[in-house]
Amino acid sequence: MLNAERHKLIMDLLKRKSAVKLKDLIAISDSSESTIRRDLAELEDLGVLKRVHGGAILSQARTIEMSMIEKSVRNVHWKKDIAKLAASTVVDGDCIYLDAGSTTFEIIEFLVGRDITVVTNGLMHVEELVSLDLNAYILGGKMKAKTKAIIGGIALENIMNYRFDKAFIGANGVHLIDGYTTPDMEEALLKRKAMELSDETFIVADSSKLHHSHFAKVFDLEDAVLVTNAISKEDKYGIMKKTNIMEVPV
Known part of the structure; x- marks a missing residue:
């Protein structure tokens, strides 16, 4: 799976669930742990997600609130x-x-x-x-x-x-x-x-x-x-x- 495809997969899952586990991303993408960790680091640098223990959560602006x-x-x-x-x-x-x-x-x-x-x-x-x-x-x-x-x-x-x-x-x-x-x-x-x-x-x-x-x-x-x-x-x-x-x- 290409880098861009993995990134899209990760973000699509996050938008549906708000949080994803590292082990699930590895299984779904059929990628190594090091590859997924690198993907998460790259996406965190872009400000679209936040890495947490065992996975990642969707990044949110601190002052934005839903109706x-x-x-x-x-x-x-x-x-x-x-x-x-x-x-x-x-x-x-x-x-x-x-x-x-x-x-x-x-x-x-x-x-x-x-x-x-x-x-x-x-x-x-x-x-x-x-x-x-x-x-x-x-x-x-x-x-x-x-x-x-x-x-x-x-x-x-x-x-x-x-x-x-x-x-x-x-x-x-x-x-x-x-x-x-x-x-x-x-x-x-x-x-x-x-x-x-x-x-x-x-x-x-x-x-x-x-x-x-x-x-x-x-x-x-x-x-x-x-x-x-x-x-x-x-x-x-x-x-x-x-x-x-x-x-x-x-």
């Missing part, structure tokens, strides 16, 4: 499984914070019938909560059109009126060194404040977020329980050295 609509159609089956597992931690009488985001939105259907109070900064979230007859409050503040999230100084002041048993928060990146990150600093500040006001905090994020790091740090891995889908043994071992993890059963 709520774009997020809602990605990895839907993972998000629903993660949402169901996260919702299983909620008990009657809880006051919870539900962060704006596509995975946190999926939690709502699993809260139906619960005697709980929900505070959210998600415009789509509060509409769904009210339609399902759940007791809900929405933070005031500036609405971010792209993600349908309420953010800014007013939202930060508003959230101080509440205390939570549990907070469910989304993250764009889950990184062993950088922790949980997101492209928007204002969203990061609100997520951090929600964590500080909650007895327990859960990050709901599918495995495509692993090894990614974005512009604004939310908080460290040890500050929350990670709720995710099945991940590799290597990733699980690394994360569990820093925090607890709830993993969707295979």
Whole structure:
């Protein structure tokens, strides 16, 4: 296989999966380990991917963020499984914070019938909560059109009126060194404040977020329980050295 053909194969796989393993690339391309490692190094130099232990992930600009609509159609089956597992931690009488985001939105259907109070900064979230007859409050503040999230100084002041048993928060990146990150600093500040006001905090994020790091740090891995889908043994071992993890059963 020619150099250009291998590069196209690698990028096509990354665009479909967001992450690829070195051993899979070797098998699919019928190439040596040294050849694939060289290909990955060349593509990393071009800025289109990032090498990680055992493979590569798709490179992302730290400040670019997908819209709520774009997020809602990605990895839907993972998000629903993660949402169901996260919702299983909620008990009657809880006051919870539900962060704006596509995975946190999926939690709502699993809260139906619960005697709980929900505070959210998600415009789509509060509409769904009210339609399902759940007791809900929405933070005031500036609405971010792209993600349908309420953010800014007013939202930060508003959230101080509440205390939570549990907070469910989304993250764009889950990184062993950088922790949980997101492209928007204002969203990061609100997520951090929600964590500080909650007895327990859960990050709901599918495995495509692993090894990614974005512009604004939310908080460290040890500050929350990670709720995710099945991940590799290597990733699980690394994360569990820093925090607890709830993993969707295979």
